[in-house]
Amino acid sequence: MLDVLTAARQRLVDSEAPQDVAVATIISAEGSVPQPIGTSMMVDAAGAVHGSLTGGCVEGAVLMTPSPSV
Numbered sequence: 001m002l003d004v005l006t007a008a009r010q011r012l013v014d015s016e017a018p019q020d021v022a023v024a025t026i027i028s029a030e031g032s033v034p035q036p037i038g039t040s041m042m043v044d045a046a047g048a049v050h051g052s053l054t055g056g057c058v059e060g061a062v063l064m065t066p067s068p069s070v
Contacts, residue, residue, distance in 0.1 A: 003050075003051065004023060004040040004041065004042045004050055004051045005023075005040075007042055007050040007051075008021045008023060008042050008044075008050075011044050011045075019044045019045040019046065020044070020045045021042055021043065021044045021045070022042070022043050023040055023041070023042045024040065024041050024042075024043075024053060024062045025038065025039070025040040025041075026038065026039045026040075026053055033054070034054050034055060034056070035052070035053060035054055035055075039051075039052075039053055040053075041053045041059065041062065043062070043063065047063075049063070
């Protein structure tokens with residue numbers, strides 16, 4: 001989680017070209033899971049991914065989920 005936050009901070013406060021980022025975090029799980037609760041993944045405005053939630057299909061679902069309107 002902390003590694004993802006460091007990467008997010010670097011993109012958010014870039015003095016030349018700050019970027020929006022999104023962070024997805026596993027907050028609950030049932031049964032056997034490859035990563036523990038609290039595992040996070042960051043996606044920046046350019047689509048670059050940092051971190052991994054499961055190493056499988058969950059990442060694709062996160063990338064395809066529309067962001068909420070602010």
